[in-house]
Amino acid sequence: MRQCLNFFCHLVGVSLTALLSATLVAGEKERIDTFFADYCYKCHDADVQKGDVRLDEALDQFDVIGDRELWLSVIEQIETQEMPPKKPFPTTVEYEELVALLEEGVNNIDWEALKHPGHVTLPRLTQVEYNNTIRDLLGLDVQTGRFFSPDAEGRTGFTNDRDNLFVTGGDLEKYLEAADVAVASLHSLAQKPKVVRFEAEDLIMTESRSAPNTYRTGEEGYTLTSGQRTLYESITIPAYGFYRFRMRAASTEIGPATGLIRVDDVMVGEIEVVGKDFMIETSEAFLSPGVHQLALNVMLPPRAGRGRKESVFEYTVLPENAIERVRIASVEEAPDLVLEDSGGSELRPLVSRWNSIEVSVQRPYEWIRLLGEKGSPSELRRFLGFIAEREEPLAGLRKEISSLLGISLREFDELYRGQNPAKLRDRRELRDMAEKAFPKKRGFIAIDWVEIEGPVMPEQGSSPELALAANEALSDENKWRPWLRDFLSRAFRRPLEKSESKRYLALYDSMRNGGEAHLSAASQIVSAVLTSPKFLYRSEELPTGESGDVMPLDSYQLGSRLSYFLWNSLPDETLREAASRGELETAGGLKAQVARMLNDDRAEEFYGAFPAQWLGYEALGRSVIPDGALFPEFDLDLSRSMKAETRLLFQSVFVENRSILDLLSSEDAFLNNRLARHYGLPDLDESGFVRVKFTGQQSRERGGLLGMASVLTATSTPVRTSPVLRGVFVMERLLGDEPGEPPADAGELPGNAGARGMTLREELEIHRDKADCAVCHDKIDPLGFGLEGFDALGRIKLAKEMPKDTVGTLPDGNSFEGVAGLRDYLVEHRGDDFAQTVVERLLAYALGRELKVYDEPVVAEILEQAGPGGYRGRALVEAIVLSYPFTHQHRSSELNLPAIASQP
Numbered sequence: 001m002r003q004c005l006n007f008f009c010h011l012v013g014v015s016l017t018a019l020l021s022a023t024l025v026a027g028e029k030e031r032i033d034t035f036f037a038d039y040c041y042k043c044h045d046a047d048v049q050k051g052d053v054r055l056d057e058a059l060d061q062f063d064v065i066g067d068r069e070l071w072l073s074v075i076e077q078i079e080t081q082e083m084p085p086k087k088p089f090p091t092t093v094e095y096e097e098l099v100a101l102l103e104e105g106v107n108n109i110d111w112e113a114l115k116h117p118g119h120v121t122l123p124r125l126t127q128v129e130y131n132n133t134i135r136d137l138l139g140l141d142v143q144t145g146r147f148f149s150p151d152a153e154g155r156t157g158f159t160n161d162r163d164n165l166f167v168t169g170g171d172l173e174k175y176l177e178a179a180d181v182a183v184a185s186l187h188s189l190a191q192k193p194k195v196v197r198f199e200a201e202d203l204i205m206t207e208s209r210s211a212p213n214t215y216r217t218g219e220e221g222y223t224l225t226s227g228q229r230t231l232y233e234s235i236t237i238p239a240y241g242f243y244r245f246r247m248r249a250a251s252t253e254i255g256p257a258t259g260l261i262r263v264d265d266v267m268v269g270e271i272e273v274v275g276k277d278f279m280i281e282t283s284e285a286f287l288s289p290g291v292h293q294l295a296l297n298v299m300l301p302p303r304a305g306r307g308r309k310e311s312v313f314e315y316t317v318l319p320e321n322a323i324e325r326v327r328i329a330s331v332e333e334a335p336d337l338v339l340e341d342s343g344g345s346e347l348r349p350l351v352s353r354w355n356s357i358e359v360s361v362q363r364p365y366e367w368i369r370l371l372g373e374k375g376s377p378s379e380l381r382r383f384l385g386f387i388a389e390r391e392e393p394l395a396g397l398r399k400e401i402s403s404l405l406g407i408s409l410r411e412f413d414e415l416y417r418g419q420n421p422a423k424l425r426d427r428r429e430l431r432d433m434a435e436k437a438f439p440k441k442r443g444f445i446a447i448d449w450v451e452i453e454g455p456v457m458p459e460q461g462s463s464p465e466l467a468l469a470a471n472e473a474l475s476d477e478n479k480w481r482p483w484l485r486d487f488l489s490r491a492f493r494r495p496l497e498k499s500e501s502k503r504y505l506a507l508y509d510s511m512r513n514g515g516e517a518h519l520s521a522a523s524q525i526v527s528a529v530l531t532s533p534k535f536l537y538r539s540e541e542l543p544t545g546e547s548g549d550v551m552p553l554d555s556y557q558l559g560s561r562l563s564y565f566l567w568n569s570l571p572d573e574t575l576r577e578a579a580s581r582g583e584l585e586t587a588g589g590l591k592a593q594v595a596r597m598l599n600d601d602r603a604e605e606f607y608g609a610f611p612a613q614w615l616g617y618e619a620l621g622r623s624v625i626p627d628g629a630l631f632p633e634f635d636l637d638l639s640r641s642m643k644a645e646t647r648l649l650f651q652s653v654f655v656e657n658r659s660i661l662d663l664l665s666s667e668d669a670f671l672n673n674r675l676a677r678h679y680g681l682p683d684l685d686e687s688g689f690v691r692v693k694f695t696g697q698q699s700r701e702r703g704g705l706l707g708m709a710s711v712l713t714a715t716s717t718p719v720r721t722s723p724v725l726r727g728v729f730v731m732e733r734l735l736g737d738e739p740g741e742p743p744a745d746a747g748e749l750p751g752n753a754g755a756r757g758m759t760l761r762e763e764l765e766i767h768r769d770k771a772d773c774a775v776c777h778d779k780i781d782p783l784g785f786g787l788e789g790f791d792a793l794g795r796i797k798l799a800k801e802m803p804k805d806t807v808g809t810l811p812d813g814n815s816f817e818g819v820a821g822l823r824d825y826l827v828e829h830r831g832d833d834f835a836q837t838v839v840e841r842l843l844a845y846a847l848g849r850e851l852k853v854y855d856e857p858v859v860a861e862i863l864e865q866a867g868p869g870g871y872r873g874r875a876l877v878e879a880i881v882l883s884y885p886f887t888h889q890h891r892s893s894e895l896n897l898p899a900i901a902s903q904p
Contacts, residue, residue: 028101033059035098039084064106065114068853071106073738075099082779082811116854117550117888120847121162123538123564126151129160132569132605134182134530137490139466140242141458142185142286144178156844156851158613160564163849172531179530181240183523185286188241188455189471196235200447203231203296215250215446216392219278223252223446224259224298231447232295235263237287241455242462245285247271247296248450250278253443254384254435258299258637261285263292270299276388278448284458296450301442303632315376326366334362335420335427337401347404354397361390365427368434380434387431436683474526477518481505484525492534493570494556495580504529538564542891549891555579557889558590562881565846566597568605591878598654598874607651608643614841615705615733617643617714627718631793633678634713641675642710642794648689649708654873660838661871664704664734665827667694678709678795700820701796705734706787707819709794716792723784730783730822735830736837739780782808786822832863835871839863839880846880858883 036055042048044055055074058067077083079099084090090098125133131145148171154161200221201212207229212220222231237243251257251273261269261283269283319325337354339347364383371379402412417424457464473483485501492500504525511521529535538560542551553561556571559579563571571579575593583589597603612618621639628634648670653662672689676682679702684690694703705711715726731737786808791797806818816825826834839862844851851859862879869875880886 028105029059029062032098032101035090035094039088039090043084062105064109065853068106068856071102075102075106078102080812111854111857114854114857115884116852117885117890118847118849118852118855119890119892120540120849121165123162123540123848124165124167125536125538126160126165126568128605128609129564129568130178130536132567132602134178135461136463136569136572137466137487138182138186138470139463139468140182140185141461142182144181147174147178147181153613154850156849157841158610158845158848160845160848161850167536175531175536176527179527181288182530183474183526184240185242186467186471186474186526187519187523188239189457189467190475191239191241191455193453193456194238195451195453197449197451198233198294199449200231203233206230206232213446215278215448217278217395219248219448221249221446221448223444224296225252225444227297227300230295230297232293234291235294235452236291237289237454239289239455241286242284242458243287243452243454244456244458245269245271245283246280246451246453247273247282248278248280248448249273250276250446250448251443252276252446253301253441254381255441255443257301257443257445259445259447260297260299262295262297263287265293265295273445278446284456284460287454294452296447298445299637300635301444302635302638315379316371316374318370322367322370325370326363329366329369330359330362333366333423333426334359335416335423337416338419339405347401350397350401350404354394354401357390357393357397361387361394364390365430368430371434373433373436375434384431384434470526474519474522477522480508480518480522484508484522487526488529490570490576491529491532493538493560540889542889550888551891552585552888555582555584558584558887559593561846561886562590562593562597565881566594566606566877567600567602568609569602572602587882590881594878594881595874598877603654604647604651607654608647610842610845611646611650612643614845615646615711615714616729617646617710620710620714624714625718626713626716626792630719634793637674638678639713641672641678642708642713644672644689645670645675646705646708646710649705652691654877657872657874659870660835660873660876661827661831662704663838664706664823664831664834667699667703668692669694669702669707675709678793680796700818701789704823706730706823706826707790707794712787712790712794713792715787719792721788721790721792723781723788725784726787727780727782727784730787730826731780734826734837735833736840737779737833739776778811782810783822784808786816787819789818832867835867836863838871839866839876842876843880843883843885847885855885858885 033056036044036059040055043050044053046054046056053070058070061067064071078095081089081095127145127148127150130148131141131143134144135141151159152164153159154164203222205222210222210229213223214220222229224231245261247259249257249259249271254275256272256274259271259273260267261271263285268285268287271281271283273279273281334355335358337351337358339351364386367383368375368380371383398409398412402409405412407415457467469479469483470487473479473487484504485496488501488504489496507528508521508525511524512518516524538557540553540557540561542548556576556579559571559575562584563569563575574596575584578584578589578593584593598606609618617624620643621636626634649663649666649668652658652668652670653660653666669692670689671679671681671684671692673683673687676684676692681692681698684692694701701707711729712726715729716722717725728739731739785806788806789797807815808817808822809815814825814829816822836859839859840851843855843859843862862876862883863871865879866872866875
């Protein structure tokens with residue numbers, strides 16, 4: 001059981017020998033030394049330092065601040081009796097006496113004397129923060145952060161680690177380019193949009209011998225059935241700005257089909273259509289001026305897995321007289337076209353033929369009625385296909401009859417619906433029932449035409465009021481000065497100093513006096529603001545000349561910390577007003593903002609970024625991709641669904657203020673049809689993501705992080721599952737335990753391990769034969785084997801794939817079986833450790849820095865405050881926001897800690 005924080009306790013500029021926080025009397029030190037000599041020094045003395053640990057020297061110095069991580073680890077290893085790894089072993093009494101001695105010395109610290117807020121390196125905006133800040137500042141989501149290199153993870157494990165965010169000379173040029181493009185996008189709002197349409201059959205097809213398709217409704221176009229079939233054409237974009245793509249397309253299946261839009265080989269949009277009827281869908285993209293190559297591709301349907309079978313259901317058994325019943329009902333239930341006197345000699349045969357075809361169309365509807373909701377999916381699919389085939393002749397007859405009647409097609413349809421309202425409604429209900437009863441297979445996309453309109457005000461991710469106000473200020477000199485003052489205050493995230501607005505206005509006046517037009521001068525001023533250090537960095541420095549090394553952050557600095565913690569963006573107007581009233585300097589004011597901000601749509605940035613980086617699945621679908629030959633069903637759509645499931649669970653815990661232990665044990669899941677089918681569950685009644693409650697056996701197999709495909713796929717190798725990777729994940733990411741570095745000669749199992757005549761467990765037994773390896777594997781492997789009931793894509797293994805056992809037995813004697821047993825073990829025995837890990841990760845993410853030894857009591861205090869309420873999500877965030885290191889800043893990065901007095 002973890003005692004305290006696993007901190008990297010390297011303290012810059014600290015004299016470790018001056019920081020003795022506890023003293024061991026001679027007798028205590030001799031007793032510890034005797035134990036170490038009997039059981040530990042043979043592996044950890046001057047001659048041998050396994051794991052780079054030397055205990056004799058550490059005991060002589062006994063520096064529980066500088067060597068805190070070491071001593072906490074020693075206590076844990078002794079308490080759990082994981083050390084020594086081989087005989088002779090201490091007696092139970094010897095173990096207990098040593099733990100008591102060490103805990104007294106190691107934890108006897110005057111934490112108040114060590115109180116320290118730490119120092120956060122001047123926070124430079126990350127790539128994500130920059131994009132969101134520009135969006136919320138100018139009202140346009142131009143994503144100019146794409147010009148920058150992606151931010152790498154720092155020592156915290158997060159990309160917002162401020163010590164890892166550098167600015168080079170080359171970066172300055174990129175900031176200038178990004179600012180100019182953002183300003184140019186505002187100019188485009190003054191331009192009148194233009195529309196250009198391309199008929200699919202007129203576009204260039206990469207497979208030049210392919211002739212255009214003619215569809216049953218008369219349209220011509222191309223059906224894209226492979227990645228090689230690409231339609232492309234040159235397009236001319238007049239200005240930086242947003243452009244709207246409209247596509248008239250259909251799927252080759254009842255299910256969805258997705259068209260991918262690329263410009264200069266960069267994907268800028270997706271358009272999804274559902275069903276075989278043509279529809280018009282839209283997508284938006286930000287484009288740069290010039291001549292570009294437009295390309296249209298298809299997102300290929302997922303391929304079937306290896307020998308996977310559909311779940312077995314008891315389908316409807318048809319009655320013996322089914323054929324006779326269908327024959328009779330087809331005549332009775334088919335809609336009829338009735339015209340006075342049958343419409344004359346020309347119309348009479350056409351009407352007769354129409355009604356005869358409708359009886360034929362009605363037959364598959366009657367089969368669907370007999371099959372019902374529990375009908376075989378393959379049968380329902382087959383009869384829906386018959387309906388589509390038999391309806392085709394009606395399209396031509398509809399035109400002929402309408403023409404002879406002298407009415408439009410729309411008027412004919414209204415006439416026919418008026419004659420048969422109940423029968424046509426019955427058909428629609430039967431069709432809907434059939435389509436819901438079986439998985440809607442993803443199809444290929446059939447494209448009729450594509451249109452490009454722009455520049456336009458985007459419908460997604462924009463704030464038209466902000467964008468239009470900025471555009472007017474750049475266009476109208478009379479609106480410029482008041483807009484600039486407000487813009488500067490929002491950009492710098494604080495009230496302006498008197499000299500700041502004067503400086504920018506003086507520069508503007510200088511350019512105007514030099515002959516610059518208003519648009520040019522104003523645009524250069526805005527670009528200058530967007531490249532100012534006051535914009536690119538969030539100031540948290542002590543005012544010059546102010547005494548003391550520690551300061552409480554002022555209201556505006558707190559508002560900025562809070563907004564970038566929960567939104568990855570600048571404070572909104574509500575937060576700025578709360579800061580101006582001093583409300584953020586009170587606990588009640590901060591709590592009120594936390595509750596509001598966690599429920600705001602912008603908090604999706606937090607719900608997406610934090611768990612993805614903490615749990616390590618962010619790269620899934622990008623750099624972490626299962627082997628395509630072994631797992632052909634894995635694609636971008638599935639990886640997105642996997643990530644969304646985890647994000648939505650995380651979001652529900654914090655929005656609903658539930659216990660964070662629900663992240664482990666929740667019986668609720670958030671699934672869409674793609675993920676439901678991946679899990680072997682029936683299709684959902686709704687499109688998009690739906691909250692599903694697992695019951696019975698499902699609740700034992702699924703639910704919580706351990707049953708999620710995002711986690712299970714990210715902790716597998718590209719070709720198979722890995723009990724070691726999954727065990728390390730549970731130890732490190734969920735429990736905060738350090739799994740230890742493997743020996744240099746440890747090696748690793750090959751990709752085909754577990755398929756060479758031995759099980760994975762048997763192969764790992766051989767692999768860990770060395771005592772040095774076994775010490776770590778004894779802790780890691782049991783946790784990983786608890787998850788071996790899932791394959792490398794997070795699906796429950798088929799019976800033939802299922803390992804002989806999924807039992808895990810830990811060094812402390814606790815045993816469990818399968819994911820349900822592992823989940824129960826973690827909640828019942830390690831729930832506090834999981835909560836501590838979540839708090840540590842949240843605090844590091846909120847601060848943007850690595851936790852230090854002086855943060856240990858802060859974490860303990862947060863846990864103590866939130867523990868009685870069950871570690872509820874919002875309560876944890878509130879406690880972090882109210883904590884000393886979140887609300888204060890130390891002047892210097894050179895942290896000279898005071899000497900700490902021993903507790904009496």
